Amino acid sequence: MPVTDEDTCARIGRGDASAVSELLERDHAVADLLFRASSAQSVGDGALKSAWATLIEDIRSGLVTGCLRAALLERVIFALDDRGEFDTARTPALPGRGAFLAADDRWAGWWADEPVPWPEGAEPTPAQVLTVLRRIPLSLRVLLVVRDVAHLPAAQAERIVNRPSDRQAPALEAARDAYVAYVDEEVARGCGPRT
Incomplete structure (x- = not known):
C-alpha cells in the first residue's frame, strides 16, 4: 500500500x-531544480534549506x-523571494515557433506521461537543461518546472505560479515550445556530451 502525504x-x-x-x-531533486532554475544566485542554497525547514x-x-510536493515548491519560491534571490531579470523574447508545436514536430508530446525517446545523441546534460531553463522568462520557467517536472496538476500549481488553473495551458505550451527550441540550439552547438 503506497504511503500517502497524509501518512x-x-x-x-x-x-x-x-x-x-x-x-x-x-522531493529534494525537484525542489533543487526549481531553486536553481529560479535563483539568480550561482552559489549557496540557503533559500532551499530555509524552504525545507519551513515546510x-x-x-x-x-x-x-495535503500535497507535500506542492507545499514544498511553494515554500521554495517564497524563500527565494524573501531573500531577494528570485530572478526577475529581463529575459529575451521567446523563439518564434508559435504557441503550439505542430503534430509532426519531432518534439511534440515530449511532456506526456509516456514521452517519445529523445533523438539519439540529443539528450541534454543537467547543466544544459539548467542553461535552457534560465533562458525562458521567469514565470514560464517556474510553470514548466512545476507542471512538467514536478507533475503537479493545474489546481495544485495555482498558488506557486500565481496563475489560475484555467489560464495555465497556453502559457505552459509557450514554455514547452521555448524549452525545446532552446534545447535544439544547445544540441546544434554541440556543447558537451549528452548522456
Whole structure:
C-alpha cells in the first residue's frame, strides 16, 4: 500500500525522522531544480534549506496536510523571494515557433506521461537543461518546472505560479515550445556530451 502525504505528515508530526528522510529523498531533486532554475544566485542554497525547514515546521504545526510536493515548491519560491534571490531579470523574447508545436514536430508530446525517446545523441546534460531553463522568462520557467517536472496538476500549481488553473495551458505550451527550441540550439552547438 503506497504511503500517502497524509501518512507522511502524521509521521513527521509524531517526530518520525525517517519520514523526513523519505520526503527528502522523494522531493529534494525537484525542489533543487526549481531553486536553481529560479535563483539568480550561482552559489549557496540557503533559500532551499530555509524552504525545507519551513515546510517541516509547518507540517509539525498542522498547517500542511495535503500535497507535500506542492507545499514544498511553494515554500521554495517564497524563500527565494524573501531573500531577494528570485530572478526577475529581463529575459529575451521567446523563439518564434508559435504557441503550439505542430503534430509532426519531432518534439511534440515530449511532456506526456509516456514521452517519445529523445533523438539519439540529443539528450541534454543537467547543466544544459539548467542553461535552457534560465533562458525562458521567469514565470514560464517556474510553470514548466512545476507542471512538467514536478507533475503537479493545474489546481495544485495555482498558488506557486500565481496563475489560475484555467489560464495555465497556453502559457505552459509557450514554455514547452521555448524549452525545446532552446534545447535544439544547445544540441546544434554541440556543447558537451549528452548522456
